[in-house]
Amino acid sequence: MMNEFAGISGDRLRSFVERIEKLESEKITLTEDIKEVFSEAKGTGFDVKIMREIIKLRKMDPNDAAEQAELINVYKRALGMQTDMFSQAAE
Amino acid sequence: MMNEFAGISGDRLRSFVERIEKLESEKITLTEDIKEVFSEAKGTGFDVKIMREIIKLRKMDPNDAAEQAELINVYKRALGMQTDMFSQAAE
Amino acid sequence: MMNEFAGISGDRLRSFVERIEKLESEKITLTEDIKEVFSEAKGTGFDVKIMREIIKLRKMDPNDAAEQAELINVYKRALGMQTDMFSQAAE
Amino acid sequence: MMNEFAGISGDRLRSFVERIEKLESEKITLTEDIKEVFSEAKGTGFDVKIMREIIKLRKMDPNDAAEQAELINVYKRALGMQTDMFSQAAE
DNA sequence: CTGCCATTTTACCGGC
DNA sequence: GCCGGTAAAATGGCAG
Numbered sequence: 001m002m003n004e005f006a007g008i009s010g011d012r013l014r015s016f017v018e019r020i021e022k023l024e025s026e027k028i029t030l031t032e033d034i035k036e037v038f039s040e041a042k043g044t045g046f047d048v049k050i051m052r053e054i055i056k057l058r059k060m061d062p063n064d065a066a067e068q069a070e071l072i073n074v075y076k077r078a079l080g081m082q083t084d085m086f087s088q089a090a091e
Numbered sequence: 092m093m094n095e096f097a098g099i100s101g102d103r104l105r106s107f108v109e110r111i112e113k114l115e116s117e118k119i120t121l122t123e124d125i126k127e128v129f130s131e132a133k134g135t136g137f138d139v140k141i142m143r144e145i146i147k148l149r150k151m152d153p154n155d156a157a158e159q160a161e162l163i164n165v166y167k168r169a170l171g172m173q174t175d176m177f178s179q180a181a182e
Numbered sequence: 183m184m185n186e187f188a189g190i191s192g193d194r195l196r197s198f199v200e201r202i203e204k205l206e207s208e209k210i211t212l213t214e215d216i217k218e219v220f221s222e223a224k225g226t227g228f229d230v231k232i233m234r235e236i237i238k239l240r241k242m243d244p245n246d247a248a249e250q251a252e253l254i255n256v257y258k259r260a261l262g263m264q265t266d267m268f269s270q271a272a273e
Numbered sequence: 274m275m276n277e278f279a280g281i282s283g284d285r286l287r288s289f290v291e292r293i294e295k296l297e298s299e300k301i302t303l304t305e306d307i308k309e310v311f312s313e314a315k316g317t318g319f320d321v322k323i324m325r326e327i328i329k330l331r332k333m334d335p336n337d338a339a340e341q342a343e344l345i346n347v348y349k350r351a352l353g354m355q356t357d358m359f360s361q362a363a364e
Numbered sequence: 365c366t367g368c369c370a371t372t373t374t375a376c377c378g379g380c
Numbered sequence: 381g382c383c384g385g386t387a388a389a390a391t392g393g394c395a396g
Contacts, residue, residue, distance in 0.1 A: 010169035010171070013228060014169075016219060016226075016228065023212050026212055027216075030208055031209070034202055034205045037201050037202050046198065047351065049378080052387095057340060071331075074327050074330060078323050078327060104319060108331070110310050112328065115307065121303070128292050128293050129289075132286075132289040135285065136281070141250070145261065145263075166233070170236065172236075172240075195351055262283070
């Protein structure tokens with residue numbers, strides 16, 4: 001009854017909200033840490049912009065080869081061809 | 092070479108794909124046009140974020156908008172946040 | 183092989199990059215945790231979208247929030263949209 | 274004076290808003306057109322999901338080779354190496 | 365109806 | 381300090 005409006009519990013809501021806010025503040029800390037590392041690297045002579053490129057490319061790189069291969073299979077499947085010789089024949 | 096496998100035509104596939112890509116590129120053009128209008132409005136002193144909010148509200152069913160606003164107030168009250176200018180405690 | 187060019191160390195670069203990638207992966211974990219909390223709240227009957235709005239408001243400076251709300255009303259009035267329950271024309 | 278509140282012109286605002294809404298409605302039309310093409314393709318026996326894959330991969334494909342090459346140059350630049358033999362020597 | 369993916373919006377960062 | 385572009389978050393739409 002107390003701390004409840006229109007059928008929702010203020011305590012439960014507050015608990016969820018505060019948990020999220022705590023996690024978000026931890027994220028902000030990490031963001032700051034990352035900035036510091038960039039800053040330190042910059043002070044050592046590295047180019048921050050290029051470092052960001054490297055990190056971005058490292059993230060996507062592993063996918064590219066697979067994607068190239070996938071494209072071929074995708075076309076084959078689209079055209080109704082088997083994509084490998086072990087494909088299931090009938091179920 | 093024959094552009095056909097398992098009775099499915101690569102030409103037909105290509106045709107569909109290209110039609111879609113054409114439509115998608117037109118969508119991108121419109122997206123850019125919209126950005127330009129926002130940019131022009133901004134240059135004239137309007138607040139773009141507020142404009143977006145207005146446009147969103149114009150799209151919404153008025154009842155839904157009211158319901159949503161009220162739900163926000165319910166949650167605010169549940170958390171003890173001020174919801175309107177008449178709610179502050181006596182001084 | 184020597185991992186060094188023009189007086190800059192590849193090892194140092196790698197070290198910076200890996201430190202950043204580690205921090206970024208921790209951020210991703212937190213992002214997932216946040217999603218889970220929202221999901222749990224949703225399962226308990228809360229409206230996630232409204233919760234997000236509440237959290238945003240709690241983050242904002244109250245004056246800024248009020249200013250923004252007022253600006254929305256200004257725009258609404260400029261367009262002849264109803265802004266409050268006392269503004270409807272006489273019946 | 275008329276149609277102006279708090280120093281903003283309702284007419285100018287309305288003009289911007291309506292231009293944007295018009296462009297948005299055209300976008301919606303295109304979205305519907307795209308859906309129809311997919312639907313037609315599906316009716317002809319194509320797998321929509323796979324078609325989406327194809328279109329997505331065609332969009333990103335041209336970038337991949339360039340990105341692979343870029344990664345190498347990016348590392349070189351990060352390590353202070355010249356990325357090509359014609360780089361400016363001194364200015 | 366739920367989760368997933370694309371789009372859209374917001375916030376951030378670096379350069380001018 | 382603004383502005384652009386770039387990455388993150390959030391919203392909405394679609395398939396299963």
